[in-house]
Amino acid sequence: MNEPTVQQHHTIVDDGFPDYAEEEPMAVSGVLGGLERHRVAILVLPGTVGVDLAIPLQIFGPWPAYVAAEAPGLRNPYSVTLTGPEREPPIGAGLVATRVEPLSDLDRAHTIIVPGRQPVTGSLPPEVRAALRNAADRGARIVSLCIGAFVLAAAGLLDGRPATTHWQCAEELRRRYPFVDVREDRLYVDDGQILTSAGLLAGVDLCLHVLRTDLGSAAADTIARFLVSAPHRESKQPQVLRRPVGLADRSLECTRQWVRENLTDAHTLTTIAAHAGVSVRTLTRRFQAETGMTVMGWLTGQRVAEARRLLETTDRPIGFIGREVGFGSDEMFRTHFTGATGTTPARYRRAHRPLTAVPA
Structure with a gap:
């Protein structure tokens, strides 16, 4: 089984500041290491929210020709699969996801993305909970979009961590999982290995943040232009801006x-x-x-x-x-x-x- 690896090096840095020793940042192999394709697995459960599925497919999946024309030196290091306990689970408004790989595919993923699902109070299959916890234990990066935070919370991955979700569901997340530090005033929360995003299109902000972390702002800005999206919104920006009438x-x-x-x-x-x-x-x-x-x-x-x-x-x-x-x-x-x-x-x-x- 190929698992994410951590590399550390000690080096003397010539950066315009006084000399000092630094450690290289920990990097998941396959993106920063450039050794292999970085495997992204999108967890597809019955009731998966369609837009939450579309966002990571668009950002991490095959890039359009526009990207090569806009940034000739940029290449897509990601390979994306849909993974879940059912081969053809219903998603969105009665749509069916096809070509869903077995849940065991999570064992090979460097990054796992968990879209929201309806209803948020649905029980989490034991095998899904075990797969997510095993992935966390081996160091995989785990990202939830919108109400996907409920899936991570049900798996016990958000206990003691800051996390966000759609503002309408924040109080329910807090009530059901009191050990989660719910921050409904954030567009997304990056807590290192575990990342969560707020409602619906804030998933774009979080996925672009992941892209920016992996490949830099030039790559994220290029994809944002194709999506006709804001290239960067601060994570601390509130989900809802109550702008006074007349401004x-x-x-x-x-x-x-x-x-x-x-x-x-x-x-x-x-x-x-x-x-x-x-x-x-x-x-x-x-x-x-x-x-x-x-x-x-x-x-x-x-x-x-x-x-x-x-x-x-x-x-x-x-x-x-x-x-x-x-x-x-x-x-x-x-x-x-x-x-x-x-x-x-x-x-x-x-x-x-x-x-x-x-x-x-």
């Missing part, structure tokens, strides 16, 4: 675009409010209503996103990139980048630059 004609989007185009500037609440022509108090209130985020939290996210792009696509020194996107010091850049991505700028460059340069 539609006074959007701060023009100001946000100005900030994106001038990330090097030392922006403050005062300078951003001045550009928008409002008070700082009005800026913070309206910004929160429109994005679900604080002004400075959003700004940091934009700076990190641009830094990721530059690390992947240029040979500029890392310290220079930090200053170019507006971080005031090398230490500030390293701290914010690591907090947002879980890895340092140097590690990120080593992990993602080669993959975007591999011939198709």
